[in-house]
Amino acid sequence: MCIRREKRMLDIIKVIILGIVEGITEWLPVSSTGHLILVGDVLKPSMSAGFMEMFNVVIQLGAIMAVVVLYFHKLNPFSPKKTGKQKMLTWQMWIKVVIASVPAGVIGILFNDILDELFYKPFPVAVMLILYGALFIIIENRNAHRKPSVNRISDLTVPMLLWIGFFQMLALIPGTSRSGATIVGALIIGVSREIAAEFTFFLAIPAMFGASLIKLIKFGFHFTGAEFGLLMLGCVVSFGLSIVAIRFLMGYIKKHDFKVFGWYRIALGGIIVIYTGVQILLG
Template identity: 85%
Template sequence: MLDILKVIILGIVEGITEWLPVSSTGHLILVGDLLKPSMSDAFMEMFNVVIQLGAIMAVVVIYFHKLNPFSPKKTEKQKLLTWQMWIKVLIASVPAGIVGVLFDDILDKLFYKSVPIAVMLIVYGVLFIVVENRNKHTRPSVTKISELSIQMLLIIGVFQMLALIPGTSRSGATIVGALLIGVSREVAAEFTFFLAIPAMFGASFLKLIKFGFHFTGAEFGLLILGCVVSFGLSVIAIKFLMGYIKKHDFKVFGYYRIVLGGLILATSLITKVIA
């Protein structure tokens, strides 16, 4: 019963933080360390990635019409634009896909720790504030996904690749990258949602293969529960974010990241001194 409650809490954390640019993986690792579920470390490492499937299904449900190139409600031109959008998503997914497959184990070993997470939270928090201040009096040059060039897609893809380091935030990194090259906040956020579909499905599949699909009945049940909870909270988080950025910038998330990163570093230092 206690593990069920802990998984529900982790599902809530994933659903809220996956789409806000504050690092869902970083939050899951940190909250998991506090809750200390009784599952094995190998299972929890896989769980923290695969639970994102629930979150990504929220994107599919909310944007199903926009993502569906076969919709009978679309004109032929709209269907063509949908296919073009998917091609753009795949192009931008290439950098993270290559690095994720080749260096997943190395990245896990080096960066799945409190201090690297805290550092990346702070670094990208500062970046959000700097980029938003720079863009304050600048009109975005890209206000539609269809206006994204191949060069822009690859730049956004490189920023998504950097998010393989925990604490960076996949959505945070890709949004920062998009803002830097003149993409509007709304398009940056929406394209980030779509870009997450192949990235998160691919990452989940890779983790499942490495774990070996060797679940006990209880573990499988907890994994499904986490996905369901993260789905429900993701729907709320996505709608909140899209409404929020129509009237506000991303700086509040930058300040949050800096404060959280500072607290983690302070806690880590105190723990070492006490030990």
């Protein structure tokens, strides 16, 4: 009984750590899924592999609620505090979110299992961390003396939305970072950093709800009481840390570019390659 209680407490601590990792890394362009895979590989929670695969996705619901809370007025087309024009612009924004969500939605539904089987591993995560880290640095250096051509979400055209949606689709590969990919795509076409970050927050709402629903259906909703409690705990922790991470990012990019995240990704990817190589050598 004592051993079982200690094991349960250890799992609670591990879930709290995973919730912290998700809440911080979901909104910073460094790949939350990649970090969850890597941290989970180190922590090795006692839950089943199937549960952990589902947990790493559904825990994002906590992060999503942080966006809903922080941007509720901006997201709400029914707000009595908005004028008729403002309500119309809010509906237009949601239409833009839906359009940009189409590429990732279609590919995610068709190839979700294949992508998980191929790329849900440390080495592919490392490769994508390094690749997109380099892209951040290259793009920010290119944009250093350019003024953004898009400073409002209302300025985004359909071709721009599909371009951003294409980059969000690439984030189905773990290690890419959904926020990182969409921000990279937006920066390439001249969207300002603030709007690129804000729009990627809004794009996350249908993307994460959809991904979570797919994982829950695949898992079958067959939770034990303990598993459900751990899932809810992870979501609550993720929510709290996401509030902090979003506020930090939006304040940070008003004065800085994204290159620091690029260097972080490259460094982390290099560490993972070395770590994976040592594990292979040790057998």
